[in-house]
Amino acid sequence: MTQLLEVRDLRVxxxxxxxxxxxxxxxxxxxxxxxxxxxxxxxxxxxxxxxRTIMGLLDMPPAKINGGxxxxxxxxxxxxxAKRRRQLTGPVMSxxxxxxxxxxxxxxxxxxxxxxxxxxxxxxxxxxxxAAAIEMMDRVxxxxxxxxxxxxxxxxxxxxxxxxxxxxxxxxxxxxxxADEPTTALxxxxxxxxxxxxxxxxxxxxxxxILITHDISVVREVTDQVAVMYAGxxxxxxxxxxxxxxxxxxxxxxxxxxxxxxxxxxxRLPAIExxxxxxxxxxxxxxxxxxxxxxxxxxxxxxxxxESVGAGRTSACFHSGKVASNVAYSN
Amino acid sequence: xLGYTLRxxxxxxxxxxxxxxxxYALTFLMPGDPIAAxxxxxxxxxxxxxxxxxxxHLDDPFFVQYGNYILGVFRxxxxxxxxxxxxxxxxxxxxxxxxxxxxTAWGLKLVIGxxxxxxxxxxxxxAADHFALVFxxxxxxIPGFVIALGGQTYFxxxxxxxxxxxxxxxxxxxxxxxxxxxxxxxxxxxxxxxxTSLVDVLRAEYLRTAKAKGLSPQRIIWGHALRNAMIPVVTxxxxxxAGMLGGAVIIEAIFNLPGIGGLMVASINNKEGTVVxxxxxLLVLVYLVFNLLVDLTYGLIDPRVRI
Numbered sequence: 209m210t211q212l213l214e215v216r217d218l219r220v221x222x223x224x225x226x227x228x229x230x231x232x233x234x235x236x237x238x239x240x241x242x243x244x245x246x247x248x249x250x251x252x253x254x255x256x257x258x259x260r261t262i263m264g265l266l267d268m269p270p271a272k273i274n275g276g277x278x279x280x281x282x283x284x285x286x287x288x289x290a291k292r293r294r295q296l297t298g299p300v301m302s303x304x305x306x307x308x309x310x311x312x313x314x315x316x317x318x319x320x321x322x323x324x325x326x327x328x329x330x331x332x333x334x335x336x337x338x339a340a341a342i343e344m345m346d347r348v349x350x351x352x353x354x355x356x357x358x359x360x361x362x363x364x365x366x367x368x369x370x371x372x373x374x375x376x377x378x379x380x381x382x383x384x385x386x387a388d389e390p391t392t393a394l395x396x397x398x399x400x401x402x403x404x405x406x407x408x409x410x411x412x413x414x415x416x417x418i419l420i421t422h423d424i425s426v427v428r429e430v431t432d433q434v435a436v437m438y439a440g441x442x443x444x445x446x447x448x449x450x451x452x453x454x455x456x457x458x459x460x461x462x463x464x465x466x467x468x469x470x471x472x473x474x475x476r477l478p479a480i481e482x483x484x485x486x487x488x489x490x491x492x493x494x495x496x497x498x499x500x501x502x503x504x505x506x507x508x509x510x511x512x513x514x515e516s517v518g519a520g521r522t523s524a525c526f527h528s529g530k531v532a533s534n535v536a537y538s539n
Numbered sequence: 540x541l542g543y544t545l546r547x548x549x550x551x552x553x554x555x556x557x558x559x560x561x562x563y564a565l566t567f568l569m570p571g572d573p574i575a576a577x578x579x580x581x582x583x584x585x586x587x588x589x590x591x592x593x594x595x596h597l598d599d600p601f602f603v604q605y606g607n608y609i610l611g612v613f614r615x616x617x618x619x620x621x622x623x624x625x626x627x628x629x630x631x632x633x634x635x636x637x638x639x640x641x642x643t644a645w646g647l648k649l650v651i652g653x654x655x656x657x658x659x660x661x662x663x664x665x666a667a668d669h670f671a672l673v674f675x676x677x678x679x680x681i682p683g684f685v686i687a688l689g690g691q692t693y694f695x696x697x698x699x700x701x702x703x704x705x706x707x708x709x710x711x712x713x714x715x716x717x718x719x720x721x722x723x724x725x726x727x728x729x730x731x732x733x734x735t736s737l738v739d740v741l742r743a744e745y746l747r748t749a750k751a752k753g754l755s756p757q758r759i760i761w762g763h764a765l766r767n768a769m770i771p772v773v774t775x776x777x778x779x780x781a782g783m784l785g786g787a788v789i790i791e792a793i794f795n796l797p798g799i800g801g802l803m804v805a806s807i808n809n810k811e812g813t814v815v816x817x818x819x820x821l822l823v824l825v826y827l828v829f830n831l832l833v834d835l836t837y838g839l840i841d842p843r844v845r846i
Contacts, residue, residue, distance in 0.1 A: 293753075295753065310743065313748070317842075
């Protein structure tokens with residue numbers, strides 16, 4: 209069976225008034241059917257751009273794909289025609305957005321927005337599409353779906369709206385679901401419910417899931433695999449439990465240390481000093497070198513490649529062997 | 540909904556009172572004596588003047604005059620002119636012409652403005668958008684009467700496609716040129732508003748969602764973008780129809796159309812305060828009613844403000 213998704217050496221740049229910003233700088237990803245992958249990183253690390261590039265949602269210009277391949281079940285999306293891409297977008301891959309209120313069209317009833325997928329991709333009648341939309345709303349556990357199908361997005365609570373966005377994404381039983389910060393705009397109890405829903409739907413439909421987030425606990429809870437992104441590159445990748453439990457990149461370690469826990473009670477939270485590099489002028493060496501406690505001359509002169517650091521794990525650090533024992537972030 | 544409508548209608552009363560009061564005061568302050576204007580070269584005997592002044596309550600204090608007038612208006616009595624004809628009849632006789640002109644101009648404006656605005660919005664930043672900008676700014680900048688006189692000379696006199704002035708040709712031929720002049724001037728604003736609104740909407744997140752549903756560009760624009768972009772435009776369009784009635788006054792004079800514009804100008808010259816105030820009151824009323832209609836229909840296009 210072919211890989212569900214394979215991204216090879218993807219490069220994306222944005223032209224801005226100040227110059228060319230490198231948003232994605234050689235990203236490789238792969239995902240099997242039924243597998244879940246977390247993409248972890250802070251703002252500007254390129255995680256959302258990666259998702260949008262896969263979905264074909266980049267605004268070009270200003271964005272420009274400078275190279276690479278995106279293979280969805282073996283078919284290269286970057287060379288596919290616009291029409292072919294539209295046929296795949298929705299039925300084969302789909303996306304859940306961060307802010308459900310702005311992701312839904314304010315002037316159309318939610319049922320119509322879900323039903324539109326059935327009408328466009330499956331040629332359903334208005335009536336059949338509505339019935340299918342109600343069924344879908346039921347499936348994501350929106351109470352009294354049949355009576356709410358004609359309501360508008362602003363009439364729902366935040367959590368319910370996110371369920372509608374998920375219903376839309378799952379409507380055509382896609383193979384691949386990309387969720388871009390699906391819970392960031394929600395309060396904590398609702399967050400847990402939404403993650404539970406995503407996990408459950410993924411398992412039921414043997415769907416591949418890419419979960420993009422800056423929240424390490426979300427990745428830990430939901431995903432099998434994790435890719436940590438920094439300044440447009442993947443700096444560490446592997447099984448979630450291993451990567452987060454025993455990081456082999458100082459950035460991953462920094463992220464995992466800056467989460468509050470019982471041991472840190474009453475003390476200041478450790479933080480990674482400094483800020484990410486300017487994407488308009490990426491350093492020649494390792495992008496993380498200026499914030500890294502392990503950095504030496506080698507790090508600032510050449511960029512470390514992503515290399516194997518154990519079973520199914522890779523890390524882009526010259527000092528990956530020293531990470532665990534020698535790094536402590538100030539607190 | 541019904542309660543809201545009633546409340547809004549009640550709110551109209553103070554607005555109408557305030558507006559008519561200001562207009563009435565302004566006509567009261569108009570220089571010149573209405574009786575003198577009525578008779579021209581040969582003055583009337585003192586006694587006759589006094590009699591006329593008394594019959595028309597011209598010697599009463601201002602507030603009494605205004606009070607009498609406004610009480611009449613609420614009974615549907617807009618007073619009579621110096622020839623004894625009811626002002627309301629005078630207005631109603633001429634209103635259809637003005638109404639036809641305003642609605643024709645409004646319709647042309649709607650088509651021209653929306654087409655240019657949508658076209659420019661969809662091609663924002665490209666050559667077509669810049670061309671649309673130049674075109675609209677050009678017509679915004681040229682005074683209306685210049686376009687009117689130019690159009691009259693060229694299409695009316697030079698090419699002879701339409702009568703340069705007058706209403707003999709009836710609707711639509713007599714109305715096309717004046718309506719087009721009004722429309723071109725007003726379309727500029729509509730085009731700018733439509734363009735800006737569409738550009739804003741095209742950046743909206745829900746259009747990204749539409750794209751992520753694998754919809755065709757046509758469906759994204761017609762099904763998702765335009766209706767949202769029309770929300771501010773509809774308000775503007777509704778209010779501008781009332782504004783068109785006012786704008787028709789000048790154009791009617793240039794094209795010699797027997798609408799309320801001509802009546803208004805003649806009445807100002809004759810110092811016929813009652814007619815001037817009557818017309819102005821009517822225009823205010825029309826404006827208020829359109830405003831209410833716009834607010835009531837707003838919910839049809841934007842469910843978030845449904846009442």
